[in-house]
Amino acid sequence: MTDNIFATSVFFRLTIGGNDLGEFTTCSGLGAEVEIHQYAEGGNNGFSWQLPGRITWSNITLTRAVTADTAKIARWLDETVRRVQPKNGEIVALRPDLSPIVRWQVLGIVPVRWQGPSFDPASSQVAMESLEIAHVGLRPSS
Template sequence: MTDNIFATTPFFKLAIGGNDLGTFQTCSGLGAEVEIETYAEGGNNSFDWQLPGRVTWSNITLTRPVTRETAKIARWFDQIVQHVEPKDGEIVALKPDLTPIISWQVHGIVPVRWQGPSFDPGSSEAAVETLEIAHEGLKVF
């Protein structure tokens, strides 16, 4: 029997520098881009050389409703802004029953932005927090 990936809603567990920061509902920005330098060689009119250059990594953004785990982010962010030092971490995609689907080792994480919740008693939507991190690269495990 194969897993039906469309029948599950994954969660994403985040740990940075040994700090378990809890689970998130969404994770976006897992990606990279290779800069390409085009070189036109003299006498060769049929194509241009496409030479790979620097790799740039997208910032990763994670969001979740406000829960007791929000305090974990607040404490971690308070510590890290005192002395920003890149730390390695891990993002694990989890099935609803919390079994791992896939994980990414993320290198050199630094926080870019934490957006706390906006509370509106007139709205029925959950208060959401967002964490954006920059990094130096990732590997799939």
């Protein structure tokens, strides 16, 4: 019998250029799409060749409740606005006890959007923030 551990209730730690930006509760957009070119070879009527082209990477969006780590994002954004320089980083999926499940190296990260919380005294909802980043590639990290 094999003990499989599945990523169920997880957190995601984001580090960019050596800056630990803290843990997030959701992470979406880990994905890629390969452009396929069809080539119909003369004299071959049975199929068309499927040739891979460019790869495009989805933007990644991470969300969490506002915490003291929100200031870390503000500092990183301020630093990036002064001098836009893509930096490598890492996203680590963590179990509830914060032990790592899997790691992805994220290459050439630049910010796309930060959405701060909406504060409404009539609502009892948790103040949430989201960070969207663009990048040029993902690699499994050990």
